[in-house]
Amino acid sequence: MAEKKTIKKVVETPDNRLEVLKTYKMYMGGKFPRTESGRYYKPLNEQGKALANMCLGSRKDVRNAVVAARAAFSGWSGKTAYNRAQILYRIAEMLETRKAQFIEELMQQGSSKKQANAEVLASIEAMVYYAGWADKYQQVFSGVNPVSGSYFNFSVYEPTGVVSVIAPENSSLLGLVSVIASTIVGGNTAVVLASENKPLCSITFAEVLATSDVPGGVVNVITGKLKELAEYMASHMDVNAIVYARADKKIEDQIESLSVKNLKRVHNFFVSDWMREAHLSPYRIIDLQEVKTTWHPIEVIGASGSGY
Amino acid sequence: MTQPHEALNFATVKIKNISIDQTAVVEKAARFQKRSIKKESKVWGLKLALNMIDLTTLEGKDTPAKVKQMCYKAQHLHDAYPDLPTVAAVCVYPSMVGFAKNEVKGTNIKVASVSTAFPAGQAPMSVKLDDTKFAVDQGADEIDMVISRGKFLQGEYNYVYDEIAKIKEACGKARLKVILETGELGTFDKVRKASDIAIQAGADFIKTSTGKIKPAATMPVTLVMLEAIRDHYYATGKMVGMKPAGGISNAKLALQYLVMLNETLGADWMNNKWFRFGASSLANDVILQLEKQRSGVYGSKDYISID
Numbered sequence: 001m002a003e004k005k006t007i008k009k010v011v012e013t014p015d016n017r018l019e020v021l022k023t024y025k026m027y028m029g030g031k032f033p034r035t036e037s038g039r040y041y042k043p044l045n046e047q048g049k050a051l052a053n054m055c056l057g058s059r060k061d062v063r064n065a066v067v068a069a070r071a072a073f074s075g076w077s078g079k080t081a082y083n084r085a086q087i088l089y090r091i092a093e094m095l096e097t098r099k100a101q102f103i104e105e106l107m108q109q110g111s112s113k114k115q116a117n118a119e120v121l122a123s124i125e126a127m128v129y130y131a132g133w134a135d136k137y138q139q140v141f142s143g144v145n146p147v148s149g150s151y152f153n154f155s156v157y158e159p160t161g162v163v164s165v166i167a168p169e170n171s172s173l174l175g176l177v178s179v180i181a182s183t184i185v186g187g188n189t190a191v192v193l194a195s196e197n198k199p200l201c202s203i204t205f206a207e208v209l210a211t212s213d214v215p216g217g218v219v220n221v222i223t224g225k226l227k228e229l230a231e232y233m234a235s236h237m238d239v240n241a242i243v244y245a246r247a248d249k250k251i252e253d254q255i256e257s258l259s260v261k262n263l264k265r266v267h268n269f270f271v272s273d274w275m276r277e278a279h280l281s282p283y284r285i286i287d288l289q290e291v292k293t294t295w296h297p298i299e300v301i302g303a304s305g306s307g308y
Numbered sequence: 309m310t311q312p313h314e315a316l317n318f319a320t321v322k323i324k325n326i327s328i329d330q331t332a333v334v335e336k337a338a339r340f341q342k343r344s345i346k347k348e349s350k351v352w353g354l355k356l357a358l359n360m361i362d363l364t365t366l367e368g369k370d371t372p373a374k375v376k377q378m379c380y381k382a383q384h385l386h387d388a389y390p391d392l393p394t395v396a397a398v399c400v401y402p403s404m405v406g407f408a409k410n411e412v413k414g415t416n417i418k419v420a421s422v423s424t425a426f427p428a429g430q431a432p433m434s435v436k437l438d439d440t441k442f443a444v445d446q447g448a449d450e451i452d453m454v455i456s457r458g459k460f461l462q463g464e465y466n467y468v469y470d471e472i473a474k475i476k477e478a479c480g481k482a483r484l485k486v487i488l489e490t491g492e493l494g495t496f497d498k499v500r501k502a503s504d505i506a507i508q509a510g511a512d513f514i515k516t517s518t519g520k521i522k523p524a525a526t527m528p529v530t531l532v533m534l535e536a537i538r539d540h541y542y543a544t545g546k547m548v549g550m551k552p553a554g555g556i557s558n559a560k561l562a563l564q565y566l567v568m569l570n571e572t573l574g575a576d577w578m579n580n581k582w583f584r585f586g587a588s589s590l591a592n593d594v595i596l597q598l599e600k601q602r603s604g605v606y607g608s609k610d611y612i613s614i615d
Binding site: 235238 | 605606607608609610611
């Protein structure tokens with residue numbers, strides 16, 4: 001019989017261990033591809049330490065993301081409002097289970113533990129808030145219009161289409177969740193450019209989306225530089241609206257002029273402090289909706305002599 | 309081309325068994341996908357690809373009006389873009405050939421008809437001949453026949469050979485494309501064998517697929533067929549055309565096929581007399597890319613007619 005050997009613990013963690021820096025990939029069509037360009041950047045924290053390897057997205061990534069968003073549009077907008085509510089609520093549930101990871105990332109990016117905790121809770125709240133609106137905004141904002149003649153005349157809301165979302169630079173998670181939720185709750189699909197300097201939560205949030213019954217392509221997340229990508233997000237003829245949530249006025253002007261070609265709607269959702277200022281509003285859902293008015297002939301109840 | 313009356317005796321034609329190195333073919337095909345084609349060359353390639361398309365509708369629900377609409381699209385791919393070429397041909401069922409012929413009158417667009425009990429080909433020889441003759445009588449310029457895959461897989465190569473030769477005879481002046489339906493053949497060796505039989509029996513074109521079976525055209529399978537054409541050309545000096553069909557729905561892939569064609573058969577094949585794409589949605593994607601090159605911004609299918 002072989003001599004019994006004791007197994008030594010050989011793996012020890014030295015104090016000077018080499019840290020494994022995560023490479024965050026992008027999120028497109030339900031998959032996590034690397035950037036087509038093969039470029040990366042290292043966002044730094046306040047102490048100048050590299051946070052991670054992030055993909056430095058290119059115009060072709062924007063193109064691919066728009067294709068994915070367009071392909072997902074009919075399925076997502078065709079779901080019942082009730083079902084979209086369930087799916088958004090599911091995102092909130094999945095956020096809840098990954099609180100710890102988000103808190104850690106926010107702290108890496110410079111938040112205190114208290115701030116980080118508060119921001120994650122507020123993000124879950126935001127998601128639940130918009131989940132609740134999914135099957136309500138239509139009733140609140142649609143209407144029956146008074147017209148002269150025996151017609152019912154309805155105005156109802158329909159999603160605008162594919163939306164370029166330029167997520168806040170100043171809020172890694174809460175601002176991101178808020179602008180994504182208000183975009184997709186009404187049936188739009190989104191191509192999101194994450195915060196350049198605080199991008200960690202965006203891809204972790206994409207991992208949440210990927211495991212929350214959100215069909216692939218409904219939300220696509222690109223990381224990279226706004227200066228490089230704004231032009232392509234704004235000029236793309238297959239993008240129907242842009243949500244801009246950053247402070248840089250010069251780029252906003254550029255986006256507005258490039259959006260003219262196909263008359264994209266451009267909305268500024270900028271908030272300087274996402275924890276303190278109000279940003280949850282059903283009007284943000286309505287901003288990304290189109291009004292359809294329908295005429296429907298009716299019998300004139302009064303003329304027939306009967307009543308209700 | 310082998311004369312039909314000679315070709316009817318399979319025993320006199322020797323077709324070697326050529327075995328294909330699958331790994332090498334797949335690797336080689338993948339390498340064609342890594343070429344970088346930019347600017348003027350890209351625009352040239354895209355226009356060429358458009359001009360090689362057989363715009364296709366092969367559905368049970370096809371009507372004369374649907375065919376009419378497709379024939380209009382074939383001639384007016386995207387009028388907003390000046391001097392765009394037309395597609396090469398429209399491809400329809402025999403019952404629609406007469407309508408299609410009428411619609412493309414006076415243009416360079418050919419009418420191709422599938423035949424021989426497309427897509428399964430499970431019908432007696434007499435039916436297949438009648439099917440073909442009907443299409444030709446209706447005015448089809450090209451016939452896309454299917455081989456009897458069942459017979460082929462049973463090893464009845466004579467049957468397959470004779471069948472192609474007889475259909476070729478029935479085609480008269482119409483050019484014959486022989487669909488191997490590679491998705492049902494199983495191996496590259498069999499694809500090569502079927503290609504060789506079709507070429508020997510008188511095919512003017514060999515074609516990968518009906519579009520009704522998956523996988524349809526792939527780059528490796530097309531490469532195997534292109535090499536069969538190449539070897540035939542080296543042996544006899546005679547050219548045979550190639551038509552990958554099904555699954556080629558974007559411009560990038562179409563350009564990669566053209567690279568493969570150019571590097572395997574050469575510039576003589578780079579025109580719609582010798583190469584076609586069987587596709588229904590490729591044209592719009594090519595137009596989208598051409599518009600991108602012209603305007604500098606990414607386009608939307610909202611601005612291109614669907615069909």
